[in-house]
Amino acid sequence: MAGIREEKKQQTRRAIMDASVRLFAENGYEKTSINQLARAAGIGKGTVYTYFKTKREILLAFCEEELDFINAEVARHSSEEADFLERILTVFVGTFRFSRQHRDFGRIMLRESFFPSDLRLDQSRRMEERYFRMLTPILQQGQQRGELRPDLEFTLVIGHFYGLFLVVMSAWYTDRLRSEDDVVQGLRSLFEQALTGLGPR
CATH class of the missing domain: 1.10.357.10 (Tetracycline Repressor, domain 2)
Structure with missing residues (x-):
């Protein structure tokens, strides 16, 4: 069970990173918000802050x-x-x-x-x-x-x-x-x- 949880966490972290780089490239680093990152990664804003401040x-x-x-x-x-x-x-x-x-x-x-x-x-x-x-x-x-x-x-x-x-x-x-x-x-x-x-x- 712990292994499944850890795999899910790694998938979520990767989704945030992939969405971030894509949006940074499209919109610019400064103009990309955490809200946009969360939507692109398919998660809540609070979840993003769990992984990255x-x-x-x-x-x-x-x-x-x-x-x-x-x-x-x-x-x-x-x-x-x-x-x-x-x-x-x-x-x-x-x-x-x-x-x-x-x-x-x-x-x-x-x-x-x-x-x-x-x-x-x-x-x-x-x-x-x-x-x-x-x-x-x-x-x-x-x-x-x-x-x-x-x-x-x-x-x-x-x-x-x-x-x-x-x-x-x-x-x-x-x-x-x-x-x-x-x-x-x-x-x-x-x-x-x-x-x-x-x-x-």
């Missing part, structure tokens, strides 16, 4: 799923023997693949990254910390192998690669890059350029 929490729930997906991709497609470039590519290609599966969510999160609204700093920082914990061992290993300078500040390095990733994602959303191969090649070129520098060799 704010719309921001719904986006953060998608972020949690994204990080779980990326971790699984890293475990599946990367190894500690791979060089730094291949390991960091695995992370960002995994991020792209999640956005491809949830295109509307990816678009919203890119916009929210630059122009945050209804921001819950404590929750956002928790997500950032998870992301940093995932990337830090890759950066540390890159330093140990001499692939990265030992004096680099990890926060800035992660920001650098994430900024390049956003450039590629913008090109994908505007159809300048049309396939996963295009995205991977774009990321690889920009990441290699970041690692080798722009000056003459």
Whole structure:
């Protein structure tokens, strides 16, 4: 009986998340109300608040799923023997693949990254910390192998690669890059350029 209840709860939570991303894409994040979310999910407004206190929490729930997906991709497609470039590519290609599966969510999160609204700093920082914990061992290993300078500040390095990733994602959303191969090649070129520098060799 408890198993059936838990399955029903998971179905309700998923219905809220799916309805939210659909309505955020159609109406905009700011213009979508909890009432609209409840109607679209086929539940009462109070039920939505049982699962999520704010719309921001719904986006953060998608972020949690994204990080779980990326971790699984890293475990599946990367190894500690791979060089730094291949390991960091695995992370960002995994991020792209999640956005491809949830295109509307990816678009919203890119916009929210630059122009945050209804921001819950404590929750956002928790997500950032998870992301940093995932990337830090890759950066540390890159330093140990001499692939990265030992004096680099990890926060800035992660920001650098994430900024390049956003450039590629913008090109994908505007159809300048049309396939996963295009995205991977774009990321690889920009990441290699970041690692080798722009000056003459």
